[in-house]
Amino acid sequence: MMTIKKRVAVIGAGITLFRRRLKETGKELSYHASKMALDSAEMNLSEIESVVMGTAPDAFDGIHMKSENLLDGAGGTGRPYMRPFVGGGTGVFSPIAGWWHVASGLFDTCLVVAEEKMSPVQPHPQTAFRTIWDPFTTRPLHPNLVWIFALEMNRYMTVHNIPKEHIAEVAVKNKGNALDHPSAQLAAKITVEDVMNSETMVWPVQRLDISPPSDGAAALILASEEVAKKYTDSPVWIDGVGWSLDSSYWTNRDLYFPQYVAEAAKMAYKMAKIDDPPKEVSFAEPYDPFTYKELHHMEGLLLAKKGEAPKLTAEGVTQRDGKLPICPSGGLLGVGNPIAAAGLMKCCEAFWQLRNEAGKRQVDGAETGVCQAWGDLMQVGTVTVFRR
Amino acid sequence: MSFDKNTNPLKLHHLVGDMEADYIYTPGVAGDKFFKALRDDEKFLATHCESCNHTYMPPRMYCERCFSKLDKWVEAESTGVVDTYSLAHEDRDGEKLAEPVIVAFIRIDKTDGGIIHQLGGVDHESVKIGMKVKAVLKDKSKRTGGLNDIDHFAPA
Ligand SMILES: [Zn+2]
Numbered sequence: 175m176m177t178i179k180k181r182v183a184v185i186g187a188g189i190t191l192f193r194r195r196l197k198e199t200g201k202e203l204s205y206h207a208s209k210m211a212l213d214s215a216e217m218n219l220s221e222i223e224s225v226v227m228g229t230a231p232d233a234f235d236g237i238h239m240k241s242e243n244l245l246d247g248a249g250g251t252g253r254p255y256m257r258p259f260v261g262g263g264t265g266v267f268s269p270i271a272g273w274w275h276v277a278s279g280l281f282d283t284c285l286v287v288a289e290e291k292m293s294p295v296q297p298h299p300q301t302a303f304r305t306i307w308d309p310f311t312t313r314p315l316h317p318n319l320v321w322i323f324a325l326e327m328n329r330y331m332t333v334h335n336i337p338k339e340h341i342a343e344v345a346v347k348n349k350g351n352a353l354d355h356p357s358a359q360l361a362a363k364i365t366v367e368d369v370m371n372s373e374t375m376v377w378p379v380q381r382l383d384i385s386p387p388s389d390g391a392a393a394l395i396l397a398s399e400e401v402a403k404k405y406t407d408s409p410v411w412i413d414g415v416g417w418s419l420d421s422s423y424w425t426n427r428d429l430y431f432p433q434y435v436a437e438a439a440k441m442a443y444k445m446a447k448i449d450d451p452p453k454e455v456s457f458a459e460p461y462d463p464f465t466y467k468e469l470h471h472m473e474g475l476l477l478a479k480k481g482e483a484p485k486l487t488a489e490g491v492t493q494r495d496g497k498l499p500i501c502p503s504g505g506l507l508g509v510g511n512p513i514a515a516a517g518l519m520k521c522c523e524a525f526w527q528l529r530n531e532a533g534k535r536q537v538d539g540a541e542t543g544v545c546q547a548w549g550d551l552m553q554v555g556t557v558t559v560f561r562r
Numbered sequence: 563m564s565f566d567k568n569t570n571p572l573k574l575h576h577l578v579g580d581m582e583a584d585y586i587y588t589p590g591v592a593g594d595k596f597f598k599a600l601r602d603d604e605k606f607l608a609t610h611c612e613s614c615n616h617t618y619m620p621p622r623m624y625c626e627r628c629f630s631k632l633d634k635w636v637e638a639e640s641t642g643v644v645d646t647y648s649l650a651h652e653d654r655d656g657e658k659l660a661e662p663v664i665v666a667f668i669r670i671d672k673t674d675g676g677i678i679h680q681l682g683g684v685d686h687e688s689v690k691i692g693m694k695v696k697a698v699l700k701d702k703s704k705r706t707g708g709l710n711d712i713d714h715f716a717p718a
Pocket of ligand 1: 611612613614615616625626627628629630
């Protein structure tokens with residue numbers, strides 16, 4: 175096991191608008207988020223010792239090796255710079271990579287940036303996913319990402335006998351929470367009936383169960399304990415990190431439970447010395463590109479027993495003023511889903527919540543927040559525990 | 563493992579596939595202004611960072627050195643100096659070209675940056691690093707708001 179040399183703090187955060195199409199290039203989006211994060215920490219770029227750029231498949235922006243293209247917008251010029259990549263899990267994995275830059279003692283500061291510009295790919299970002307499948311065992315069926323998720327959703331619903339209405343509550347809550355988020359693309363006051371009556375895409379996935387493509391960027395500033403204290407009296411600590419990948423063969427695992435998230439969560443909780451997650455976690459930001467995924471991931475994060483997350487949601491426990499607020503930001507369903515940037519948006523939310531800077535979104539008495547993302551070939555879990 | 567010497571993958575059991583995807587690229591805030599000024603007004607616009615005393619060509623809306631937001635636009639020249647060049651005897655697919663193409667990096671006057679483009683009006687025997695060149699734009703009716711609105715650079 176490695177020795178953690180330094181405790182790591184978050185001292186700044188920044189985010190752009192999340193929109194279906196933005197005029198800015200990926201570099202320009204990265205700049206806006208990075209600059210906002212630096213300004214919030216009252217830092218200059220010259221005080222940044224290392225940079226981590228998280229960005230998902232090149233096929234979205236349509237620029238191969240896009241992290242190299244994004245370098246100058248992320249403040250990476252002339253600095254140690256790297257791109258960690260675990261597909262959709264990248265947004266929460268990039269602060270993990272930033273964490274090890276600082277925890278190892280190699281650097282005292284690290285700027286973590288995440289960018290996604292999905293609007294260039296035509297006719298739809300789904301096109302970029304056509305070639306992620308094995309060319310012999312899956313691709314001949316012409317799969318679409320939505321129907322793959324629909325298989326998982328149906329398995330989850332059937333194993334636990336979950337009514338679709340309970341799952342629909344997630345969209346109602348998250349789009350409602352996003353009404354208070356200044357970056358939000360999909361904030362709305364909707365009802366369970368609206369979700370149930372929305373177009374069926376691939377049953378049981380309906381239009382309002384899913385978060386559409388977006389452009390955007392987000393950034394965090396990490397610093398070692400000694401350096402953090404020079405900049406702020408209220409650092410937010412990264413006390414636990416974890417990640418895990420399951421088999422990429424769907425046919426060799428049970429889809430009703432995200433074991434990869436559970437493994438990642440156990441790693442992060444152990445590091446953060448959390449023994450009883452539902453009691454010790456004040457709020458969580460699980461990855462919610464689909465309604466059922468928030469519930470699936472709450473269970474993976476061991477915040478609810480298997481099959482109980484829908485019930486907790488229907489009872490209002492996961493509302494912002496409930497006992498265990500889930501996605502107080504509005505999540506991907508409400509704020510939007512520029513893949514890697516959406517994951518890092520969740521970490522920005524944890525920072526603002528734990529600093530009492532979340533405004534109308536503020537959760538009372540927030541002490542510990544957990545963020546999680548998911549992706550790769552739908553089998554990676556990335557988890558970070560933040561504390562005030 | 564089969565390490566048979568086989569240079570023709572079609573001899574193996576196979577599927578033919580592709581990774582097709584189409585894109586609509588937009589040039590961004592700084593790029594939009596640069597390409598429109600070139601197309602409509604035949605002007606080379608640059609951005610200037612006062613703290614670094616650095617003029618960006620092509621222009622950017624931020625300084626990558628100090629991260630200042632750049633909103634000071636300056637008009638550069640359409641002239642410059644050949645910083646380096648190469649002679650392409652083959653195209654990108656390896657096909658022999660009838661005449662070598664001169665590809666050059668031109669440092670644009672009054673800026674700290676430059677543009678990579680082709681040289682024309684000079685033969686490959688007499689092209690030299692350090693020679694002064696000038697942008698030759700396409701006819702206005704043929705411009706699209708892209709890099710090839712510059713037809714080539716020619717000796718000034
Ligand atoms: Zn500057």
